[in-house]
Amino acid sequence: MGVRVLVVDDDPLVLRSVERILTRASYEVVTALDVREAVRYSSNIQMDAALVDYALANETGLQVLARLREIQPSCLRVLMTGHTDFPMVVEAVNRGEVLRVVRKPFEASALLQTLEDAFASARRMAEVRTAQQKAVDFQERMMLEECLENELLRLAVQPIVTAGSTNDVVAYECLMRSQHPVLDGPLAVLRVAERNERMQDLGAVVFRLATDWLERIPSDIGLFINVAADQLSDASVLAEHIEPLVPYTDRVTLEITEQSNMAAIDGWERSIDLV
Secondary structure: OEEEEEEOOHHHHHHHHHHHHHOOOOEEEEOOOOOOOOOHHHHOOOOOOEEEEOOOOOOOOHHHHHHHHHHHOOOOOEEEEEEOOOOOHHHHHOOOOOOOOEEEOOOOHHHHHHHHHHHHHHHHHHHHHHHHHHHHHHHHHHHHHHHOOOOEEEOOOEEEOOOOOOOOEEEEEEEEEEOOOOOOOHHHHHHHHOOOOOOHHOOOOOHHHHHHHHHHHOOOEEEEEEOOOOHHHHHHHHHHHOHHHHHHHEEEEEEEOOOOHHHOOHHHHHHHHHO
């Protein structure tokens, strides 16, 4: 399928002229004479770009492009107008509501060049976003590595007590804490670990820290440790990671976190059999 362009103009002659220019240049063209028609098409058909006349019967082209931006954010928005000095046009360009403005009357070459420039600009912006995202991902990985390797994670324990007048402590629940300056909370650490598929490595650190607590609390007190579903995907890896807990199996309870989707994890049954 080719590049699809929506053209909106309430002048049938202009509409046909623009359609002919774009069709000859191998664009797939969808035309609309009014706002309602344009919105209907945009709600049902993916558009790569929209060429909208400023002076429409009931709404301005800017209003139409603003609505198209909500319906299809990735659609490139180009305004056709006989005036380019309107303050609202300049403001719309500055706000990113309009990517390009083509001035009427225009030559076919000028219209096509405007579209080509719009697509080229969009590609450059996509490349910049991709590069920025890669930089963010790399920085996240480095921060997570700092948490895992530099002793920045620790476990706090919350007592579990019997109901009644004695309130005897029967066990503790482990709660992860982070001393990293950026990943400074358990949710931040968990989200970055999930995005980078490092939940098993994070779990290994938690098991090691839990072992330290088991050596410190009374020998008749149990310890509850949260386990994410991702940690159950490979039984052999899990077996290696929980090895420090083996001497304390009668005191340890592994709790699968509430957010886990067990059905999406292959091999979880073998891991359950293991533990």
